[in-house]
Amino acid sequence: xxxxxxxxxxxxxxxxxxxxxxxxxxxxxxxxxxxxxxxxxxxxxxxxxxxxxxxxxxxxxxxxxxxxxxxxxxxxxxxxxxxxxxxxxxxxxxxxxxxxxxxxxxxxxxxxxxxxxxxxxxxxxxxxxxxxxxxxxxxxxxxxxxxxxxxxxxxxxxxxxxxxxxxxxxxxxxxxxxxxxxxxxxxxxxxxxxxxxxxxxxxxxxxxxxxxxxxxxxxxxxxxxxxxxxxxxxxxxxxxxxxxxxxxxxxxxx
Amino acid sequence: xxxxxxxxxxxxxxxxxxxxxxxxxxxxxxxxxxxxxxxxxxxxxxxxxxxxxxxxxxxxxxxxxxxxxxxxxxxxxxxxxxxxxxxxxxxxxxxxxxxxxxxxxxxxxxxxxxxxxxxxxxxxxxxxxxxxxxxxxxxxxxxxxxxxxxxxxxxxxxxxxxxxxxxxxxxxxxxxxxxxxxxxxxxxxxxxxxxxxxxxxxxxxxxxxxxxxxxxxxxxxxxxxxxxx
Amino acid sequence: xxxxxxxxxxxxxxxxxxxxxxxxxxxxxxxxxxxxxxxxxxxxxxxxxxxxxxxxxxxxxxxxxxxxxxxxxxxxxxxxxxxxxxxxxxxxxxxxxxxxxxxxxxxxxxxxxxxxxxxxxxxxxxxxxxxxxxxxxxxxxxxxxxxxxxxxxxxxxxxxxxxxxxxxxxxxxxxxxxxxxxxxxxxxxxxxxxxxxxxxxxxxxxxxx
Numbered sequence: 001x002x003x004x005x006x007x008x009x010x011x012x013x014x015x016x017x018x019x020x021x022x023x024x025x026x027x028x029x030x031x032x033x034x035x036x037x038x039x040x041x042x043x044x045x046x047x048x049x050x051x052x053x054x055x056x057x058x059x060x061x062x063x064x065x066x067x068x069x070x071x072x073x074x075x076x077x078x079x080x081x082x083x084x085x086x087x088x089x090x091x092x093x094x095x096x097x098x099x100x101x102x103x104x105x106x107x108x109x110x111x112x113x114x115x116x117x118x119x120x121x122x123x124x125x126x127x128x129x130x131x132x133x134x135x136x137x138x139x140x141x142x143x144x145x146x147x148x149x150x151x152x153x154x155x156x157x158x159x160x161x162x163x164x165x166x167x168x169x170x171x172x173x174x175x176x177x178x179x180x181x182x183x184x185x186x187x188x189x190x191x192x193x194x195x196x197x198x199x200x201x202x203x204x205x206x207x208x209x210x211x212x213x214x215x216x217x218x219x220x221x222x223x224x225x226x227x228x229x230x231x232x233x234x235x236x237x238x239x240x241x242x243x244x245x246x247x248x249x250x251x252x253x254x
Numbered sequence: 255x256x257x258x259x260x261x262x263x264x265x266x267x268x269x270x271x272x273x274x275x276x277x278x279x280x281x282x283x284x285x286x287x288x289x290x291x292x293x294x295x296x297x298x299x300x301x302x303x304x305x306x307x308x309x310x311x312x313x314x315x316x317x318x319x320x321x322x323x324x325x326x327x328x329x330x331x332x333x334x335x336x337x338x339x340x341x342x343x344x345x346x347x348x349x350x351x352x353x354x355x356x357x358x359x360x361x362x363x364x365x366x367x368x369x370x371x372x373x374x375x376x377x378x379x380x381x382x383x384x385x386x387x388x389x390x391x392x393x394x395x396x397x398x399x400x401x402x403x404x405x406x407x408x409x410x411x412x413x414x415x416x417x418x419x420x421x422x423x424x425x426x427x428x429x430x431x432x433x434x435x436x437x438x439x440x441x442x443x444x445x446x447x448x449x450x451x452x453x454x455x456x457x458x459x460x461x462x463x464x465x466x467x468x469x470x471x472x473x474x475x476x477x478x479x480x481x482x483x
Numbered sequence: 484x485x486x487x488x489x490x491x492x493x494x495x496x497x498x499x500x501x502x503x504x505x506x507x508x509x510x511x512x513x514x515x516x517x518x519x520x521x522x523x524x525x526x527x528x529x530x531x532x533x534x535x536x537x538x539x540x541x542x543x544x545x546x547x548x549x550x551x552x553x554x555x556x557x558x559x560x561x562x563x564x565x566x567x568x569x570x571x572x573x574x575x576x577x578x579x580x581x582x583x584x585x586x587x588x589x590x591x592x593x594x595x596x597x598x599x600x601x602x603x604x605x606x607x608x609x610x611x612x613x614x615x616x617x618x619x620x621x622x623x624x625x626x627x628x629x630x631x632x633x634x635x636x637x638x639x640x641x642x643x644x645x646x647x648x649x650x651x652x653x654x655x656x657x658x659x660x661x662x663x664x665x666x667x668x669x670x671x672x673x674x675x676x677x678x679x680x681x682x683x684x685x686x687x688x689x690x691x692x
Binding site: 374375377378379380381382383384385388392393396397 | 528530555556557558560561562563565567569571572573582583586587628629632633638
């Protein structure tokens with residue numbers, strides 16, 4: 001019995017130094033889940049210039065913003081939409097002078113590879129008929145940016161009412177992509193970058209620029225960050241070398 | 255088959271789960287004890303509170319932890335000011351999330367084993383000269399040991415699988431808070447990463463199965479020997 | 484004088500009471516089931532608290548409501564032998580026997596493990612687990628465990644009730660020897676007439692209220 005206690009005690013004592021460790025010096029970047037491949041490539045490219053490789057945490061923009069609100073020890077925040085960045089700015093949690101629109105994206109209508117639907121997107125286009133009996137995969141329009149943009153675009157085209165009962169909601173845009181990849185949904189609306197990343201889907205058409213609000217990924221340094229590497233990485237992201245990485249993944253840059 | 259970074263994920267998961275179970279075990283025992291033996295006002299409330307993580311959506315638990323343990327939160331702020339300890343975005347924070355989610359399962363297992371102890375053994379110990387603490391150490395604790403071990407292993411398995419509360423509370427930081435389920439989630443986000451998903455999922459299944467089998471074995475041994483370990 | 488007891492306790496709407504003083508040997512609390520014999524024994528042991536009265540054993544006051552004395556059960560040095568032997572299932576026979584012995588102050592220990600095992604004929608059982616013992620063996624170990632705890636008297640609550648006639652006879656002989664050779668005062672609860680006739684030095688009738 002007392003042996004058990006001694007083991008437990010030793011365990012606690014051994015853990016104590018681990019608990020007291022300092023945070024890593026590489027900048028901690030909170031990035032929207034849809035940036036996973038591109039941001040990892042950018043972090044690798046930054047590391048090749050002699051800097052420590054940034055530590056990147058990918059999750060939903062909303063979850064990441066909540067973590068910043070709670071005082072997360074992070075350095076940079078890259079949001080998938082302006083709303084969350086605005087919310088943090090209003091609370092003084094980001095450094096306003098470091099905020100920039102890092103990337104732009106566009107929306108595309110996709111179908112599983114091997115299909116050959118011909119459809120051009122304009123006001124009143126026959127989306128409902130093209131779906132047949134199938135479903136249209138979207139990220140959740142209630143809260144996920146990609147879903148919100150898709151709803152806005154379909155409303156602009158005047159077809160939202162006709163298809164809104166036939167959508168298949170993904171928890172995020174990559175889940176919507178997977179629904180189309182597996183043929184669970186007849187078509188889907190995702191970012192151009194998602195379509196480019198997958199060889200199991202085919203782009204039917206691109207949504208016109210005017211059909212939805214500007215899809216921008218704002219970046220900013222978090223107010224409590226004092227890591228000089230964070231500034232360096234931010235500068236790299238907006239440099240020609242950084243932009244080239246993102247363009248390779250299908251993003252637009254200024 | 256496993257890449258070096260995958261091994262890192264596996265070891266991190268084990269480390270997080272071990273810390274979670276090790277630290278929450280005494281607390282779980284105390285709760286189980288109070289629920290099994292205690293007769294006090296608020297007992298029903300404690301029961302409900304302990305079971306809350308079992309029935310709440312894990313994201314809600316993560317969000318509450320974020321508010322409490324965040325650097326701006328009441329507990330997180332206190333830890334940071336007094337001990338210079340940050341749990342947010344640290345593996346210790348992941349352990350806190352796992353511990354909270356594992357607590358109800360552990361309390362249930364320990365409580366069952368405490369309730370199964372015949373109080374007449376304690377009466378016998380009392381007549382032989384054992385005071386309260388000694389009765390606890392020599393009779394109650396050893397007789398509840400199978401339940402404690404089962405609870406610890408169930409809690410460990412639950413910790414290994416913890417996702418929602420963890421990603422909400424401490425994010426998805428490779429090498430720090432990216433545990434097995436979160437690594438699987440991340441790999442699922444990337445087209446063409448199905449191979450990694452399969453590998454990590456297989457490791458998950460193997461670890462959880464092993465834990466549950468050990469727990470099952472202990473439970474059976476416990477009944478066979480009349481709680482002898 | 485061995486036991487000097489005068490206690491009462493309220494149990495729901497009823498009041499249970501007993502008053503008696505005993506001499507040497509084995510004193511029987513005799514009466515039908517449900518008369519409250521076990522409760523009286525528990526009050527002597529300190530497992531149930533009387534509302535009023537006193538309990539003295541061998542001249543020492545263990546409970547006195549008027550004087551505000553209430554020695555806790557674990558310090559009364561009264562060996563309790565239950566109907567079911569209640570050996571600790573997670574300990575071997577040896578550890579069961581030594582459980583109370585280790586807790587007793589050295590000046591209170593009056594018998595050694597070797598003596599007890601020889602006296603009770605349980606030398607060969609020391610390394611066995613309780614669940615492997617027969618009912619008679621278990622009860623002998625339970626008596627040994629009570630003796631080794633430094634008990635100044637024994638309280639026995641129907642120790643033969645769970646045994647078949649043969650085992651019963653075996654344990655009855657052990658109890659007689661404890662009474663006659665070890666000269667330990669015993670307070671003994673039973674509802675069995677034959678047992679009562681054979682063991683009792685003294686006998687107190689307990690009637691249902």
